[in-house]
Amino acid sequence: MPYINIKVTDEGVTAEQKKRLIEGATNLLNQVLDKPKSTIFVVIDEIMTDNWGVGGETVTALRKK
Incomplete structure (x- = not known):
């Protein structure tokens, strides 16, 4: 059960993009690991940019630069 x-920042990822991510990730594990698609779970977490840090700064601060 893969x-x-x-995890992505909450900056406007569309429903269509999420659908494509789920389909693509499922297909990849199906092809590489030969796992049945019905057993592959995909969860997308959207993280506020204040809660995501890179290089000691929040993504919110980095986007403002």
Whole structure:
């Protein structure tokens, strides 16, 4: 039962993009690991940019630069 967790910032990822991520990740594990698609779980977490840090700064601060 493979589990994939995709984390993205909450900056306008569309429903269509999420659909494509879920389909693509599912297909990849199906092809590489030969796992049945019905057993592959994909979860997308959208993280506020204040809660995501890179290089000691929040993404919110980096986007303002």
